[in-house]
Amino acid sequence: MSKKRTHLRWWLAFIFFLIGLIAYMDRSNISVVATPMMHDFHMNKVEFGFLNSLYSLGYAIAQIPSGLLSERYGSRFIVAFAMFWWSVFTIFTAVARSYGVLGAVRFLFGIGEGPMYPGNAVFNTYWFRKQEKGRASSALLAGSYFGPVIAPIITIAIYNAWGWHAVFYVFGLIGFIVTVIWFLLGRNKPEEHPKISKEELELILEERTVEKEKKKVAPWGKLLANPRFWIFGLQYFVTLYIVTLFLVWLPTYFQEARHMSLANSGFAASLPWLAIFITVMTGGAISDKMVKNGKSKMAARGGLAIGGLIIFAVSMYLASHSTTAAMNILWLTISLGALGFPVVTSWASALDLGNEYSGSVSGWMNFWGNLGAFLSPLVCGWLSQTIGWEWTLLFSIIPILISIFMWLGIKPDKPLIRN
Template identity: 35%
Template sequence: METTITTTTTKSAPRFGSRWIGTILLFFICMISYMDRSNLSVSTPTILKDLKITPVQMGLITSLFSIGYGALQIPAALMARKFGTRLTLSLAILLWSIFTVLTGAVGGFLSLLLVRFLFGVVESPLFISVNSFNVRWFPPHERASANAFPTAGAYLAPVITPPLTVLVLTKLGWHWVFILSGIIGLVIMVVWYLWARDNPEQHSQVSAEELSYIQSNQDFDTKPTKIPWKQFFKSRSFCGIGITYFCSLYFIQFFLYWLPYFLQHQLGMSLTSMGFASSLPWLFIGIAAFGIGRLSDRLVKANYSKFISRNVLIILGFSVSAVLIYSTMYVHNAWGVVWLMSVALGFAGFTSIIPLAISSDIGGELTGVIYGWINMYGFAGGAVMPIVAAYVGTHFGWNYSLFLLVFICLIGVIATLFVKSDQKIRV
């Protein structure tokens, strides 16, 4: 059964509070997690040569990461429900930092394949924990902004990672790229564990005013409930938002894993130029992530329907991204292509930020489970993309891989139309 969401704001927001400190910590955690992913893509040309790996084999490696990440989404959501976000995320950061270090110790295709698969498995609780934290620490009209902030950290990581990776790679070798990243992850894990709590009422730094504000604006009972799988699968929103996220991450993961290779081998850029050019699109999506969450929340607060505040913005993101990617096929200047792709990825940020808020809108206390479901779909897209893009690019040309991105955007538009973000799924 689905019921229309009604939200009544009874308390004004404190100017600043502990909930935003938690979100700042999550910003850096997500940034580090994406540094650990994007440094592989920047190092790919060097690793291919050093380990004698083909592009299709590297596509399989990145697909195995996404398979491991996506397959564990529901178990990770159940783990977060049982043990809380503090312990679950701390354990995830610890393990993925270890596997990041081990990435720098591999000696061939099979060992790299295994390490990156396990890296994906242990990183699976990341955004489930982020979303579960935000749904308990933020009222509905702040959740898009709360979710956007950590996601912006993830998207800004590829802005700073390429030049740093190139520097470490040229001075110390590609192995040290991953060793240093893993050490940074261990540091942020300790900080998170010492500060975080599962609920605001458990934290000594949360003021009485802030706690009252959070609790009086909650739109669901925070006590754990039975997971209504039958109602989930009967809901067109549950299925539609999953397909939306599949399309979103297929599009975005292309930039994460194949853009550096595309810039060097398709556009003929040097290693140094590629380091800057591959970071530029992520600057656009990072900026968009900050803005789109705030815009969506402002529309909700102004009493626009959730369809306008959420769905229409996703549709706009897919549509503009498709037009811009299609336009790159008719541009022959390398930097012209980079700028078009940068703006396209910026608008693609709409399609990845807002589904997080929708999972809170329709899920309530079950947000973590719903987000685990849509993230499983998303990383199914992430698993398919590296192999498909590598195969199509190698055998038919990389412009055909770009054309597939346009097609994926069109599917995303259709799926988003089926999502009823104004209605909460209940038992």
Template identity: 30%
Template sequence: MKESKEATAVKAKPKLSTHIRYVVLALIFVNIIINYMDRTNVSIAMPEMAKDIGLSTVQQGLIFSAFGWIYAAMQIPGGILLDKLGSRITYTISLFFWSVITVFQSMVGNFGQLLGLRLGIGFFEAPVMPANNRAVSYWFPDDERGTAIGIYSSAQFLGLAFSTPILFAIHKSIGWQGLFIVTGVIGIIWSIVWYVIYHDPQKSRWIGADELEYIQAGGAITEEEFIKEKNQQPKAKLTWSNVKKLFNRRLIGIYIGQFAISGTFWFFLTWFPTYLTEAKHINFLQSGMLSSIPYLSAFAGVILAGYVSDRLLKGKHSESFARKLPVITGLLLTLLIMGANFTTNPVLIIMFMSIAFFGNGLATITWVFVTALAPKELIGLAGGMFNFCGALSSIVVPIVIGFLVANGNFSSALVFIAFIALLGALSYIFIVGKIDLPKTNEN
């Protein structure tokens, strides 16, 4: 029955009267660009800000990690809130308030003030990634979801690739205070745009009946299924039964993998500009241009991972092979980040960084495992748990690197990043194991 529905959906695809799901994907894409722009602006401002308000490398590491402290702690409450309010309202509230706090960062004068504001941004950004996953689960059928997740995940890299040189230029032109003001105002405006345009499929005024039928026949979550599951059992609550569902072997494996993947990302998001300017002595504006190359590489990795994974899944390959191949390959490629320890040539440094970040991009498709492995009624909560484990790396990695580079040498920091990437690859190989699951997302 499921197969016949999917076959009908595939045949109907070329004749659809609307393609609103792609508009929704574009909205999510912009959301993530703004989200990561507001995470990375502090790393661009940090070299000059540290001098202005007097921050040691250990304090800088604490500032970089402060976002993750409360971001990780709020993943479970954020997932519960998301399942109650939905992506539209949750995202609007989050985006508006973290953007206001971004503006306030332009007024800091000491370590404590900056630390408090970074905690505030982490608080309001907590539901973001689960909200993205929920929206895609509602708007995309099974055999398009991997590509959709790959596209929206790529926004963090593509957005940073093009925005980083611009942010460096803004900083150079109007200082770190102006940088926070500009990025914050952009987010405030976009929160209004999101609220006005986004709706779930059955509440959208623009979607055609044939597109709605197509995505639902293809396995997208429907409002009826949501209500049915909600009435049948407690939804997104931390009951003992739900806790056991969230900590089966395969989910634990992807939690470990997400920590490893996020660890590499948080190096690039926090310490990378300082690495280029302070450790490799590349001038400020040149660092802005060079730092965009690894982000573009990661973007290419994400797009390739989603496309290849979906193509393999549509063919005769198992879901286990199709979904895990890009992740494991990407984590192993990340080990090449250590190559930068053996050269002072800027071209070779960027080459090693780009290969490592390309691998990180390949591995970032892991959100597809949340949809594939988590019970439907717990997608928001499972997504929160998954993102919580990734967020732990945003706490651990910046602080550890802050201590490792206290003597000005980044070599041990790159070895540390490679080590946790290897742990992630081993987790997907031996702990997650084979995941040949039916596409109904049921455990």
């Protein structure tokens, strides 16, 4: 009888997949229509990059408060509020008529998306068992990275039919719909859900790592005094710096460096995101399988992350030296795909390191990650204008090599706070 249980937690994880899908489509469609937007607002690449940096700045500022609020009030309301907020500002992107207003809108849009990942981390902490954390983290991440796979196709179709303004109206409306779905079906904890079976509830409660009596506020003094806490954030700074390079500049790179049309550049730019979608999905499952088989979390999380970083460094070098567009696309696809492993293992490690404080730990990690995302459009836009795209790609290898050594100091087997 114990095998006849519902899989409600995985259906709710699928809703988070949809949330991530919508969020990253909302985030990436501005890059797909960059050329007509830059023309209408008379922007150069540095100014366009600054818009994306303002988004990341808002996103980063929201991370730590979002983690604290998610721990205190739960993920249901926080995530729903975040989706509603960013959908409003997705629509406002089309309404803006000056560069200054557009910058303010993108900043507030970033604040709106900020609670998504800390809220998901708190949700996963309560809804999933210790050997399911990698797969649970994969759901939102996979949706996020599948968004840029299909965003170019949908965005270009909408743009060709009605212009770039319509892109933001359509995506904002979709966001409102998903907000309602989540709020109606989601709950903070499995104990609160009226549709969960007794068997599934018992299974979750037996093997989740969170303490039954959750403390109200994370012990930030102890966290900040722990060097691993800082290293954990800094390695994600590097990861999202590189991911944002792909998110913001890849379509433009293909148009300028490889002389592709808007449609062809959109298709080519979607392939690396398909690769990272696959590695995020498989990486979480592989990492969980290793933990279940008795491997240390350093091997299951850190080993997988380091392997992905090494593959990135090699393939990015080859991409920058490719003589044909086809080989360039292939190596860039492998490069971003390899980053899926450190991405998904970072979020699984946030649950391992934080336990009941996973909202705070993940918020801290994503705060640093989005500081990297803030700098990436500015630095890469400036580098591409100053030294060219080939050297911009090569420059990205340096921080990745540093990140490899940082992973050796994270030690995800040991929680940051011991009760």
